[in-house]
Amino acid sequence: MTDLTQQQVRERIATRLASRHRKEKLFRGLGIASIAFGILAVVVLFTDIISKGASAFVQTQIQLQVNYDPAELGIDKVDSESLAWANFDGVIRNALRERFPDVSGRSEKRELYSLVSSGAGFDLRERLENNPQLLGQSETIWVNADDDVDTYVKSLSKSKEGFLGRTSEQKAGWINALRDSGEMEKRFNKTFFTNGDSREPEQAGIRAALVGSLFTLLVTLALSFPIGVAAAIYLEEFAPKNRWTDLIEVNINNLAAVPSIVFGLLGLAIFINFFELPRSAPLVGGLVLTLMTLPTIIISSRASLKSVPPSIREAAMGMGASRMQVVLHHVLPLAMPGMLTGAIIGMAQALGETAPLLMIGMVAFIVDVPHGVTDPSTVLPVQIFLWADSPERAFVERTSAAIMVLLAVLITMNTCAVWLRKKLERRW
Amino acid sequence: MQTPTLFALLLLLILVAYGTGFSRAISAARSRGGVRSLASLPSYYGVHTALWCGLPALVILGVWLAFDDAIIRALVLGGVADRPESMSGQNLLYAQIQNLAAGNLVGETTPQLSAAAAHLNSLRQSGQWLQTALILILAVGLGAYALLRVTPELRAREKVEKVLRAILLICACAAIFTTVGILMSVLFESVRFFQAVPVSEFLFGLHWSPQMALRADQVGSSGAFGAVPLFTGTLMVSAIAMFVAVPVGLMSAIYLAEYASKRVRNFAKPLIEILAGVPTVVYGFFAALTVAPFIRDLAQSVGLEASSESALAAGLVMGVMIIPFVSSLSDDVINAVPQSLRDGALGLGSTKSETVRKVVIPAALPGIVGGVLLAVSRAIGETMIVVMAAGLAANLTANPLESVTTVTVQIVTLLVGDQEFDSPKTLAAFALGLMLFISTLILNFIALYVVKKYREQYD
Numbered sequence: 001m002t003d004l005t006q007q008q009v010r011e012r013i014a015t016r017l018a019s020r021h022r023k024e025k026l027f028r029g030l031g032i033a034s035i036a037f038g039i040l041a042v043v044v045l046f047t048d049i050i051s052k053g054a055s056a057f058v059q060t061q062i063q064l065q066v067n068y069d070p071a072e073l074g075i076d077k078v079d080s081e082s083l084a085w086a087n088f089d090g091v092i093r094n095a096l097r098e099r100f101p102d103v104s105g106r107s108e109k110r111e112l113y114s115l116v117s118s119g120a121g122f123d124l125r126e127r128l129e130n131n132p133q134l135l136g137q138s139e140t141i142w143v144n145a146d147d148d149v150d151t152y153v154k155s156l157s158k159s160k161e162g163f164l165g166r167t168s169e170q171k172a173g174w175i176n177a178l179r180d181s182g183e184m185e186k187r188f189n190k191t192f193f194t195n196g197d198s199r200e201p202e203q204a205g206i207r208a209a210l211v212g213s214l215f216t217l218l219v220t221l222a223l224s225f226p227i228g229v230a231a232a233i234y235l236e237e238f239a240p241k242n243r244w245t246d247l248i249e250v251n252i253n254n255l256a257a258v259p260s261i262v263f264g265l266l267g268l269a270i271f272i273n274f275f276e277l278p279r280s281a282p283l284v285g286g287l288v289l290t291l292m293t294l295p296t297i298i299i300s301s302r303a304s305l306k307s308v309p310p311s312i313r314e315a316a317m318g319m320g321a322s323r324m325q326v327v328l329h330h331v332l333p334l335a336m337p338g339m340l341t342g343a344i345i346g347m348a349q350a351l352g353e354t355a356p357l358l359m360i361g362m363v364a365f366i367v368d369v370p371h372g373v374t375d376p377s378t379v380l381p382v383q384i385f386l387w388a389d390s391p392e393r394a395f396v397e398r399t400s401a402a403i404m405v406l407l408a409v410l411i412t413m414n415t416c417a418v419w420l421r422k423k424l425e426r427r428w
Numbered sequence: 429m430q431t432p433t434l435f436a437l438l439l440l441l442i443l444v445a446y447g448t449g450f451s452r453a454i455s456a457a458r459s460r461g462g463v464r465s466l467a468s469l470p471s472y473y474g475v476h477t478a479l480w481c482g483l484p485a486l487v488i489l490g491v492w493l494a495f496d497d498a499i500i501r502a503l504v505l506g507g508v509a510d511r512p513e514s515m516s517g518q519n520l521l522y523a524q525i526q527n528l529a530a531g532n533l534v535g536e537t538t539p540q541l542s543a544a545a546a547h548l549n550s551l552r553q554s555g556q557w558l559q560t561a562l563i564l565i566l567a568v569g570l571g572a573y574a575l576l577r578v579t580p581e582l583r584a585r586e587k588v589e590k591v592l593r594a595i596l597l598i599c600a601c602a603a604i605f606t607t608v609g610i611l612m613s614v615l616f617e618s619v620r621f622f623q624a625v626p627v628s629e630f631l632f633g634l635h636w637s638p639q640m641a642l643r644a645d646q647v648g649s650s651g652a653f654g655a656v657p658l659f660t661g662t663l664m665v666s667a668i669a670m671f672v673a674v675p676v677g678l679m680s681a682i683y684l685a686e687y688a689s690k691r692v693r694n695f696a697k698p699l700i701e702i703l704a705g706v707p708t709v710v711y712g713f714f715a716a717l718t719v720a721p722f723i724r725d726l727a728q729s730v731g732l733e734a735s736s737e738s739a740l741a742a743g744l745v746m747g748v749m750i751i752p753f754v755s756s757l758s759d760d761v762i763n764a765v766p767q768s769l770r771d772g773a774l775g776l777g778s779t780k781s782e783t784v785r786k787v788v789i790p791a792a793l794p795g796i797v798g799g800v801l802l803a804v805s806r807a808i809g810e811t812m813i814v815v816m817a818a819g820l821a822a823n824l825t826a827n828p829l830e831s832v833t834t835v836t837v838q839i840v841t842l843l844v845g846d847q848e849f850d851s852p853k854t855l856a857a858f859a860l861g862l863m864l865f866i867s868t869l870i871l872n873f874i875a876l877y878v879v880k881k882y883r884e885q886y887d
Contacts, residue, residue: 038696049714231602
């Protein structure tokens with residue numbers, strides 16, 4: 001440096017300054033681009049799911065004039081036994097034939113019958129069961145259309161031609177006739193929220209999965225929250241500093257990073273093979289998810305215990321409280337909001353978890369809504385996984401719709417957690 | 429008595445024990461001049477009695493419930509003269525007996541089976557009686573004993589607190605139990621697997637096709653367990669993911685920590701963290717139905733052959749999933765770098781980016797490395813995205829446009845559905861699980877060590 005005159009130094013700085021500033025701008029630009037990429041990913045993900053799934057909340061339905069004709073149904077009174085045998089499909093076929101009287105020939109008729117969902121008979125049965133006086137009467141009702149029809153009708157709103165798929169030209173003609181006369185329209189898809197899984201897309205719903213998720217989460221919450229809080233209290237308030245506690249802490253930190261599927265292996269080997277608990281049950285799912293969420297809950301509970309200032313403990317001790325009393329009467333209530341927030345976040349994590357539940361058999365095809373924690377059931381994320389594998393086009397929108405429901409629940413839970421933290425957390 | 433009824437009765441007994449313990453303490457104190465003469469508050473005497481009444485009974489009930497099925501099964505099967513040797517044969521036989529005992533077996537029965545079913549029913553009956561009697565006697569007896577011990581001198585609070593403390597300790601040990609449980613479950617089955625398939629073949633074999641022949645004369649399914657294609661597939665998908673996640677995550681953390689105004693930070697940070705809250709199955713669906721077809725079409729438009737399930741699609745989406753993980757961990761360590769270092773660098777005339785690159789990042793590097801290692805362990809263990817988007821074919825390839833399979837995918841495919849526990853096919857899943865557990869464990873250890881070692885450098 002000493003060899004250079006001041007002039008030369010100034011020149012060098014000046015020449016390099018431009019490139020340094022360019023680099024600065026570039027660096028900054030890269031930062032902005034990264035943020036933009038992240039936000040873009042969120043936006044693309046959500047618009048993709050919503051654009052695919054929004055149409056599943058409506059379902060094409062057909063208006064039919066059905067006659068609960070005892071002769072056609074093959075029953076003379078309304079009770080559960082005769083209803084189980086009654087020929088509701090025949091009633092629907094009659095109604096379809098009446099609507100399109102000029103259809104003849106076996107294959108054409110079969111084509112006609114396939115306009116209506118094969119589950120429509122169950123709707124009629126339910127209707128008749130609840131209103132026994134309808135026997136022998138006629139009424140106008142809306143029944144679900146078949147999923148091919150549904151797919152075609154929905155695709156019409158996107159393009160003029162529409163996606164025919166397995167739908168024949170002739171069928172498309174009937175569909176358009178029905179649409180023109182207002183006997184076919186898209187209505188709110190109640191089935192999606194009231195039914196369990198089904199092989200037929202138009203009859204498939206998320207109710208069973210939602211109830212299964214609820215049971216699983218209840219088991220998880222009932223076990224992981226008390227155990228997690230107790231563990232946090234011990235580690236934060238009572239544990240002596242020794243190897244044993246170090247071992248526990250290392251374990252907790254490690255478990256927090258163990259892949260979730262390994263917990264599934266644990267559940268399979270220990271809960272199902274060793275203890276012979278029932279497969280596919282929310283009880284086992286809850287147990288596995290408990291082990292998985294425990295580290296999260298312990299870590300957040302410890303953080304919130306830590307944030308209670310020592311002065312509270314000292315004051316209570318000064319009043320003669322025992323250590324257990326200090327914790328249970330003073331520290332724990334103050335730390336509770338933070339712990340609850342942690343618990344909600346842990347539950348949200350558990351609700352979205354899929355892989356370990358696949359291991360313990362919650363992938364079975366289950367139609368019935370579970371009634372208890374030992375009934376076979378599935379959960380919402382697994383239902384999404386199963387539907388995503390189904391070849392029918394109509395399942396794509398249902399999968400996306402199920403994802404929308406799942407995301408809505410998760411966002412609600414996380415918002416609750418944030419709200420709770422803002423509302424109840426005290427700054428000392 | 430059915431177990432739920434018994435449980436309810438037990439809870440009632442515990443409540444009664446609390447009440448009587450409480451009132452007995454007060455009445456014992458009355459003759460000595462009121463509650464002040466008691467060693468502890470009256471409620472502690474109540475809890476003390478309730479614990480004596482309930483705790484042993486509950487523990488015994490839990491142990492009973494955990495083991496009674498297995499014991500009954502062993503007893504019933506032990507009574508059957510010519511029972512099959514194999515585990516699956518025994519399972520089948522026991523299921524038959526169970527169905528018969530429940531009265532819903534269709535088809536013919538042998539006298540031996542019906543005898544076994546009757547045996548099962550009588551065992552269940554007497555087991556139920558024994559259970560009820562044992563639990564109730566235990567609860568009432570110990571409750572009464574504790575009640576008799578209620579005297580003003582009894583230091584009830586200390587005893588109760590001791591028990592509570594023990595319960596807290598047991599809960600804290602849950603983490604250890606879980607680790608031990610994981611180790612045992614994967615280790616035992618892996619050992620059985622390695623008895624059938626040599627370790628060297630598993631670790632270094634290049635061919636993976638786990639279909640086992642069910643019959644000796646079956647064609648074409650010999651079962652090959654060379655896991656190298658799975659390891660390379662896992663590494664490739666994870667590498668692609670890290671290629672996306674590390675630069676994007678790190679740069680956004682730097683921008684948010686060093687450049688962004690408070691408003692931008694408050695807006696962008698939660699938005700990016702949404703990505704962390706999205707369930708993996710949603711990413712899997714997105715990867716399989718949106719990203720993979722997009723990549724295939726893109727590759728075809730430039731004349732490349734691409735499979736519809738590609739490592740690239742799975743890796744890209746996984747990278748997006750890990751962005752918030754990397755960014756929030758780096759954010760923490762970048763914020764932990766003291767301001768004085770930045771001020772020093774800026775004061776010497778360096779630009780902001782030079783400060784970040786030459787001062788802040790080197791200072792935060794250990795933390796960042798630790799975070800990246802944790803992210804890698806996450807990518808290795810991630811399951812749903814690869815199950816849905818990466819494919820099942822065990823290709824040994826370096827082309828990211830081809831479909832590859834990973835360790836987690838194979839665990840899922842081997843274990844989902846019906847399975848038998850003595851075939852190498854299912855045991856292979858546990859061996860893969862062991863590999864997964866060990867590798868993530870090592871990564872976590874290194875990461876935690878690095879982070880811990882350098883965290884408080886500047887404090």
